[in-house]
Amino acid sequence: MILQNFYNKIIGFFRQAETEQQESSKDTARNRLKVVLMQDRTNLTPELMERMRKEMVELLSKYVEMDKEALELDLEQDGEQVALMLSIPVIRAKDEEEIKAALEEEDKKKAALEKASEEADEESEEESDDEVDDDIDEDESEEEIEEPEDETLKEDDETSEDETK
């Protein structure tokens, strides 16, 4: 019986050493759960994350030249909060001319879009009076989102112009 006990202890020691090397199934479960809950809590599906990643690439490409495939966008636990971590491998900073050109193109596109949406609004107003209220609400919310972008763009325009002068 003493021998058996001794044998068990030795076996137990080696088993312990084995489990120390590998991640325990409990830790695997805990880590998988944490990741999946982060996604659940934000309502961001993998498709939406990919779309967000692509839009980030599009937005940032105006200012820097980067490795588009290597841009990583992940949700991570940062203490109590969930953080959106963005890692961008920059190849080189774009020069002023390039940035200016990209921004001008962007402004042109935006102006064209606005024109199109104005025309669409006029059409819908003609179609029905009841829906007018809804349209106004939607327009307001869209503007709210776009405003900060516009401001930053204007600022950038001014600074780049100043520098060229």
Place this chain on the structure above:
Amino acid sequence: MSGRVIVITSGKGGVGKTTTNANIGTALARMGKKVVMIDTDLGLRNLDLLLGLENRIVYTIVDVVEERCKLKQALVKDKKNPNLCLLAAAQTRDKSAVTQEQLKEICEKLQKDFDFILVDCPAGIEQGFQNAVAGASEAIVVTTPEMSAVRDADRIIGLLEAKEEIKSYKLLLNRVRPNLIKSNDMMSVDDVVEILSAELIGIIPEDTGIITSTNKGEPIVNDEKSLAGQAYNNVARRIIGEDVPFLNLDEPKGVVAKVKKFFSGLMGKEK
């Protein structure tokens, strides 16, 4: 008298909502509180079985709602404890037979005569859940230390937090297996509490006694030797505001375990 309405919910099925309901209800009644349990799992009723009351049900909650009987007529008294009543679910109808408003009204009426109204919620997050939660101001979220149960509990907690009527919710961790936790094969109580960041109201160990007590239709809190029974009793005491420490589940239980511990202690000394 204005009783407390507590909904017992989980999201995932099979984690022990109904068992929890039957045991907490029985434990509270044993402490002299007037308790009524409402089974809202229309079409899949089981609370009557766990309490051994399946042969006594004449009217169900649907009969009350459709005015075939008075609310008091539909309350089935427990065999042993006159403080305990059950309002059974209908077995032949679906979740749409009772609305949120109707359930709220029933809870409000029962609050006048009872200290506690325990609402047994069906699994899922659809209408059955919405109905069960409608009349409650407190919630107990039952989960087990398994990934799927914890994930579903997280979803439920999110939904409960969005409800203004729910003033507080607490977590009950069921079917805990200390041996598996020790060998790092099951998430620990701390892991689950950290992940869900919710306040704990009970830790119930896995206990084969639950199966036999269900077979007999007698809640395990009536068996004072059972560890799970003690744990459920402690939950009931915490509900009424007592400060009860959580059971130490690491201690070996049962004669065999004790003898083993004794001998392993001897062996250790010999060396």
